[in-house]
Amino acid sequence: xxxxxxxxxxxxxxxGKNCTxxxxxxxxxxxxxxxxxxxxxxxxxxxxxxxxxxxxxxxGRYTATLDADTKQSSLHITASQLSDSAxxxxxxxxxxxxxxxxxxxxxxxxxxxP
Amino acid sequence: EADIYxxxxxxxxxxxxxxxxxxxxxxxxxxxxxxxxxxxxxLHLIHYSYGVNSTEKGDLSSESTVSRIRTEHFPxxxxxxxxxxxSQYLCASSKRGSTDTQYFGPGTRLTVL
Numbered sequence: 001x002x003x004x005x006x007x008x009x010x011x012x013x014x015x016g017k018n019c020t021x022x023x024x025x026x027x028x029x030x031x032x033x034x035x036x037x038x039x040x041x042x043x044x045x046x047x048x049x050x051x052x053x054x055x056x057x058x059x060g061r062y063t064a065t066l067d068a069d070t071k072q073s074s075l076h077i078t079a080s081q082l083s084d085s086a087x088x089x090x091x092x093x094x095x096x097x098x099x100x101x102x103x104x105x106x107x108x109x110x111x112x113x114p
Numbered sequence: 115e116a117d118i119y120x121x122x123x124x125x126x127x128x129x130x131x132x133x134x135x136x137x138x139x140x141x142x143x144x145x146x147x148x149x150x151x152x153x154x155x156x157l158h159l160i161h162y163s164y165g166v167n168s169t170e171k172g173d174l175s176s177e178s179t180v181s182r183i184r185t186e187h188f189p190x191x192x193x194x195x196x197x198x199x200x201s202q203y204l205c206a207s208s209k210r211g212s213t214d215t216q217y218f219g220p221g222t223r224l225t226v227l
Binding site: 031 | 155215
Protein backbone atom coordinates (compact mmCIF):
# COMPACT_ATOMS: atom_id res chain seq x y z
CA UNK A 1 0.00 0.00 0.00
CA UNK A 2 1.31 3.42 -0.99
CA UNK A 3 1.82 5.52 2.13
CA UNK A 4 3.59 8.64 3.30
CA UNK A 5 4.50 8.99 6.98
CA UNK A 6 5.77 12.19 8.54
CA UNK A 7 7.43 12.93 11.86
CA UNK A 8 7.19 14.61 14.21
CA UNK A 9 3.48 15.31 14.18
CA UNK A 10 4.11 18.72 15.73
CA UNK A 11 7.14 20.77 16.64
CA UNK A 12 7.72 23.99 18.58
CA UNK A 13 10.95 25.92 18.17
CA UNK A 14 12.24 29.37 19.04
CA UNK A 15 12.74 32.00 16.39
CA GLY A 16 16.20 31.81 14.84
CA LYS A 17 16.67 28.10 15.53
CA ASN A 18 17.01 25.36 12.91
CA CYS A 19 14.81 22.29 12.60
CA THR A 20 14.48 19.15 10.49
CA UNK A 21 11.27 17.42 9.47
CA UNK A 22 11.17 13.78 8.33
CA UNK A 23 9.22 11.90 5.69
CA UNK A 24 9.20 8.16 4.96
CA UNK A 25 7.29 6.75 2.00
CA UNK A 26 6.41 3.44 0.41
CA UNK A 27 5.06 4.82 -2.89
CA UNK A 28 6.07 2.78 -5.90
CA UNK A 29 6.89 3.28 -8.70
CA UNK A 30 8.36 6.56 -7.47
CA UNK A 31 8.20 9.68 -9.65
CA UNK A 32 8.99 12.66 -7.46
CA UNK A 33 8.71 14.05 -3.95
CA UNK A 34 7.53 17.50 -3.03
CA UNK A 35 7.41 19.45 0.19
CA UNK A 36 4.47 21.81 0.53
CA UNK A 37 3.88 24.54 3.10
CA UNK A 38 0.29 25.07 4.21
CA UNK A 39 -0.59 28.10 6.27
CA UNK A 40 -3.66 27.82 8.49
CA UNK A 41 -6.81 28.20 6.43
CA UNK A 42 -4.92 28.31 3.13
CA UNK A 43 -4.08 25.90 0.34
CA UNK A 44 -0.66 24.18 0.20
CA UNK A 45 2.16 25.93 -1.65
CA UNK A 46 5.01 23.94 -3.23
CA UNK A 47 8.46 24.53 -1.69
CA UNK A 48 10.68 21.97 -3.41
CA UNK A 49 10.45 19.07 -5.85
CA UNK A 50 12.96 16.25 -6.20
CA UNK A 51 13.13 13.41 -8.70
CA UNK A 52 14.80 10.03 -8.27
CA UNK A 53 18.24 11.29 -9.30
CA UNK A 54 18.30 14.32 -7.03
CA UNK A 55 19.37 14.07 -3.41
CA UNK A 56 19.21 17.69 -2.31
CA UNK A 57 17.30 20.82 -3.31
CA UNK A 58 17.27 24.24 -1.71
CA UNK A 59 14.77 27.07 -1.76
CA GLY A 60 16.06 29.94 0.36
CA ARG A 61 16.16 28.81 3.97
CA TYR A 62 14.52 25.49 3.08
CA THR A 63 16.70 22.52 2.10
CA ALA A 64 15.17 19.17 1.19
CA THR A 65 17.07 15.89 0.94
CA LEU A 66 16.04 12.63 -0.65
CA ASP A 67 17.41 9.11 -0.19
CA ALA A 68 15.59 7.07 -2.81
CA ASP A 69 17.20 3.84 -1.61
CA THR A 70 15.81 4.09 1.91
CA LYS A 71 12.72 6.02 0.74
CA GLN A 72 13.32 8.86 3.15
CA SER A 73 13.28 12.62 2.80
CA SER A 74 13.92 15.49 5.15
CA LEU A 75 13.18 19.21 5.11
CA HIS A 76 15.65 21.39 6.97
CA ILE A 77 14.66 24.92 7.89
CA THR A 78 17.47 27.30 8.76
CA ALA A 79 17.21 30.38 10.99
CA SER A 80 13.47 29.98 11.52
CA GLN A 81 11.12 32.95 11.35
CA LEU A 82 7.68 33.51 12.84
CA SER A 83 6.24 33.25 9.32
CA ASP A 84 7.53 29.67 9.09
CA SER A 85 4.72 28.62 11.44
CA ALA A 86 2.63 26.33 9.26
CA UNK A 87 2.00 22.70 8.38
CA UNK A 88 4.67 21.13 6.18
CA UNK A 89 3.37 18.35 4.00
CA UNK A 90 5.40 15.69 2.23
CA UNK A 91 3.80 14.64 -1.07
CA UNK A 92 4.99 11.73 -3.21
CA UNK A 93 3.92 11.18 -6.80
CA UNK A 94 3.87 7.85 -8.56
CA UNK A 95 4.57 7.33 -12.25
CA UNK A 96 2.21 4.40 -12.63
CA UNK A 97 -0.71 6.42 -13.94
CA UNK A 98 -1.38 9.22 -16.40
CA UNK A 99 -2.91 11.22 -13.57
CA UNK A 100 0.33 11.35 -11.62
CA UNK A 101 -1.43 10.40 -8.42
CA UNK A 102 -0.24 12.24 -5.32
CA UNK A 103 0.11 10.63 -1.91
CA UNK A 104 -0.03 13.07 0.98
CA UNK A 105 1.42 12.83 4.45
CA UNK A 106 -0.53 14.27 7.37
CA UNK A 107 1.98 17.05 7.78
CA UNK A 108 4.19 18.34 10.57
CA UNK A 109 2.68 21.31 12.38
CA UNK A 110 5.55 23.72 13.06
CA UNK A 111 5.15 26.57 15.52
CA UNK A 112 7.87 29.21 15.81
CA UNK A 113 7.83 31.22 19.03
CA PRO A 114 9.45 34.62 19.44
CA GLU B 115 1.04 33.11 -5.91
CA ALA B 116 -1.05 30.72 -8.01
CA ASP B 117 -3.93 32.11 -10.07
CA ILE B 118 -6.56 29.75 -8.73
CA TYR B 119 -9.57 31.01 -6.86
CA UNK B 120 -12.24 29.47 -4.67
CA UNK B 121 -15.50 30.92 -3.43
CA UNK B 122 -16.87 31.13 -0.90
CA UNK B 123 -13.97 30.93 1.55
CA UNK B 124 -16.29 30.04 4.41
CA UNK B 125 -19.82 28.62 4.30
CA UNK B 126 -22.16 27.68 7.15
CA UNK B 127 -25.44 26.11 6.07
CA UNK B 128 -28.23 23.94 7.40
CA UNK B 129 -28.77 20.26 6.66
CA UNK B 130 -30.52 19.48 3.40
CA UNK B 131 -29.41 22.57 1.50
CA UNK B 132 -27.94 22.38 -1.99
CA UNK B 133 -24.55 24.06 -2.32
CA UNK B 134 -22.03 24.72 -5.05
CA UNK B 135 -18.38 25.43 -4.32
CA UNK B 136 -16.73 27.43 -7.07
CA UNK B 137 -13.20 26.98 -8.39
CA UNK B 138 -11.60 28.92 -11.22
CA UNK B 139 -8.06 29.11 -12.57
CA UNK B 140 -6.57 31.50 -15.09
CA UNK B 141 -3.40 29.51 -15.86
CA UNK B 142 -4.90 27.54 -18.74
CA UNK B 143 -4.28 24.26 -16.92
CA UNK B 144 -5.86 21.14 -18.37
CA UNK B 145 -6.09 19.13 -15.16
CA UNK B 146 -8.14 20.13 -12.14
CA UNK B 147 -8.75 18.42 -8.82
CA UNK B 148 -10.90 18.57 -5.71
CA UNK B 149 -9.51 17.44 -2.37
CA UNK B 150 -11.13 17.08 1.04
CA UNK B 151 -9.09 17.77 4.16
CA UNK B 152 -10.07 17.37 7.79
CA UNK B 153 -8.01 19.07 10.56
CA UNK B 154 -4.67 17.33 11.13
CA UNK B 155 -5.34 14.81 8.40
CA UNK B 156 -4.00 14.26 4.91
CA LEU B 157 -5.66 15.53 1.75
CA HIS B 158 -7.94 13.05 0.01
CA LEU B 159 -8.69 13.26 -3.70
CA ILE B 160 -12.46 13.22 -4.33
CA HIS B 161 -12.73 14.33 -7.98
CA TYR B 162 -10.47 15.16 -10.89
CA SER B 163 -10.68 16.20 -14.51
CA TYR B 164 -8.28 15.82 -17.44
CA GLY B 165 -10.00 18.58 -19.38
CA VAL B 166 -13.33 19.85 -20.69
CA ASN B 167 -16.13 17.27 -20.39
CA SER B 168 -13.87 14.92 -18.42
CA THR B 169 -14.65 14.13 -14.78
CA GLU B 170 -13.54 11.17 -12.65
CA LYS B 171 -14.06 10.09 -9.07
CA GLY B 172 -11.04 10.09 -6.79
CA ASP B 173 -9.84 7.81 -4.02
CA LEU B 174 -12.29 8.99 -1.37
CA SER B 175 -15.93 8.28 -1.96
CA SER B 176 -17.93 11.49 -1.99
CA GLU B 177 -21.60 12.31 -2.46
CA SER B 178 -20.63 15.48 -4.30
CA THR B 179 -20.62 15.90 -8.08
CA VAL B 180 -18.50 18.02 -10.38
CA SER B 181 -18.68 19.41 -13.90
CA ARG B 182 -16.09 20.73 -16.36
CA ILE B 183 -17.82 22.71 -19.09
CA ARG B 184 -15.03 25.26 -19.41
CA THR B 185 -11.30 24.78 -19.01
CA GLU B 186 -11.02 27.39 -16.29
CA HIS B 187 -14.02 26.37 -14.18
CA PHE B 188 -14.51 23.25 -12.02
CA PRO B 189 -17.44 23.63 -9.61
CA UNK B 190 -18.37 21.06 -6.96
CA UNK B 191 -22.00 20.52 -5.96
CA UNK B 192 -23.63 18.88 -2.97
CA UNK B 193 -27.34 18.25 -3.62
CA UNK B 194 -28.27 17.80 0.03
CA UNK B 195 -25.66 18.80 2.59
CA UNK B 196 -25.25 16.81 5.81
CA UNK B 197 -23.12 17.40 8.94
CA UNK B 198 -20.77 14.62 7.73
CA UNK B 199 -19.87 16.91 4.81
CA UNK B 200 -18.30 19.42 7.19
CA SER B 201 -14.69 19.75 6.05
CA GLN B 202 -12.21 21.90 4.11
CA TYR B 203 -12.44 21.55 0.33
CA LEU B 204 -9.35 22.40 -1.72
CA CYS B 205 -9.29 22.87 -5.47
CA ALA B 206 -6.08 22.44 -7.47
CA SER B 207 -4.92 22.54 -11.07
CA SER B 208 -1.89 21.45 -13.07
CA LYS B 209 -0.59 21.31 -16.60
CA ARG B 210 -1.09 18.24 -18.77
CA GLY B 211 1.99 16.25 -17.69
CA SER B 212 1.73 13.62 -14.97
CA THR B 213 4.60 15.13 -12.96
CA ASP B 214 3.57 18.78 -13.20
CA THR B 215 3.13 20.70 -9.97
CA GLN B 216 -0.37 21.04 -8.63
CA TYR B 217 -1.29 24.57 -7.62
CA PHE B 218 -3.86 24.90 -4.87
CA GLY B 219 -6.59 27.42 -4.21
CA PRO B 220 -7.15 28.88 -0.73
CA GLY B 221 -9.88 26.39 0.11
CA THR B 222 -13.51 26.54 1.23
CA ARG B 223 -14.25 25.77 4.86
CA LEU B 224 -17.73 24.17 4.88
CA THR B 225 -19.76 23.71 8.06
CA VAL B 226 -23.11 21.93 7.89
CA LEU B 227 -25.29 22.35 10.97
